[in-house]
Amino acid sequence: MDREEQRDRFLSLLRPIERGLENYSRRMVFDRRDSEDALQNAVLRAFRAFDRYHDDASFRAWMFKILTNEIFAINRKRGRVAEFEIAVEPEEMEEFAGLEFASEMPISWETLADALDEELVTALQSLNDSERAVLLMRAIGDLRYREISECLGIPLGSVMGNLSRARQKMRDAILRARKRSLL
Amino acid sequence: MKCAEVRKFVRLYLDSELDAKHSFEVEQHLESCAECAGLFEAEKKFDERLGRFLRHGQMTRPFWKKIEALVAPRPFAKAKILWPLALAASLVIAAGTVLVARSRPLDLANAVEECHSAYVHQITTPEFSGAVPTKIAQQFGGRLDTAAFNYRPSEPGFTSSGARLCHVGGVPVALILGHCAETPVSMIVFRKSELDHFPQTKRKLESGDPIACSRSGRYQFAARFIDDHVVCIVGDRPRPVLEDLLKTLRRADG
Secondary structure, three states: OOHHHHHHHHHHHHHHHHHHHHHHHHHHOOOHHHHHHHHHHHHHHHHHOHHHOOOOOOHHHHHHHHHHHHHHHHHHHOOOOOOOOOOOOHHHHHHHHOOOOHHHOOOOOHHHHHHHHHHHHHHHHHOOHHHHHHHHHHHOOOOOHHHHHHHHOOOHHHHHHHHHHHHHHHHHHHHHHHHHHHO | OOHHHHHHHHHHHHOOOOOHHHHHHHHHHHHHOHHHHHHHHHHHHHHHHHHHHHHOOOOOHHHHHHHHHHHOOOHHHHHHHOHHHHHHHHHHHHHHHHHHHHHOOOHHHHHHHHHHHHHHOOOOOOOEOOOOOHHHHOOOOOOOOHHHHHEEEOOOOEEEEEEEEEEEOOEEEEEEEEEEOOEEEEEEEEEHHHHHHOHHHHHHHHOOOOOEEEEEOOEEEEEEEEOOEEEEEEEOOOHHHHHHHHHOEEEOOO
8 A cells, every 4th residue: 555545544534533533632631722732643643653553453442542642641741640540340340330320310401401511511520531531432432441441551440430430420410400400 | 131130231231332142131121121211211311412512512624624634745735835836937937928928019010010111112102291181181081180190209300201191900090201310210190099909009008108119020119199199100210219209299280
């Protein structure tokens, strides 16, 4: 494959996930002005390493991994060190797989619209780096647990634990919005 | 599978992380248990709403175009790199066009060359001097006036030997024949309204140039507007000399 073909192939894989990458980057950087730098660095780095990318790997997961590394590097420069939870032991995984509070979820989401977005923004900001990264990789990047684990270099149990906690915090935000709308 | 077990696995089921066997068991239970199905639906809606919130945000197209250009310079991007060369080539072409245009004689200069050449070779001679004879005036056909024959340079170097009616490119003109430093010089005068027959010269004179100069064959040519006439001087004399003659033109009846 010559250089031109390689570029075409790289761009054809990149374009469908550009929006997801941008959303992820915006929500992950400590300073939002860093988002574009992180994206540009990640894309150029990925293209330079594209000849080492194998067809059997998920391009989406690979790009999220590179972008996450860029984001954490930039955040570190800003004095924000990424913190990851330690691995969850296998016996603890059941706790994170279950539903803790689904019965309390609102029936009509539309009535919460404004209050809900406000609470969700606050809740998202309250997540630690690992919770936010895992939640966004799952919700925006559609990555599998295993892929998230490889991207972040953390055990599968940690992915599930972080995801469960992140979701719980977001659910709490929805409950707060529900309470506000009932006042 | 019992309710407690299903609730343990339903989150994995929603994330498509359960294997086929467990997925099938969860689905079977949800079909038969209204309470678990309700919880499942609520969680599914939560996922959808959260996903909508997290995925919300417009893509910054110009930014991605910039990144893609860095990754894959397109033909136009290459063209951008070559723009100094393209600009230089354009300038050369433009300069060449101007030079060619400048070196190409004006249409009116071409037209009067034959007339003057005939005078130089004594094929054409003056028909009259002084006032325009009635017989000749009758041939104007309303397209020329006697005033056209009254222009003379006040430059003392010019001497007139007479005039005659002539046609240049189908346009009736006053041809005033004379000499400048013993060199034959012709003056051609016609109505400004006839200038449409010579569009190049018209453009040149109407572009603001007070005097339009050109060269046709071995003769220099200069033209200008005076009142409602176009006055040209042609001859084998330096261009500035012809321009000076034009600048000092006076109409005898004016």
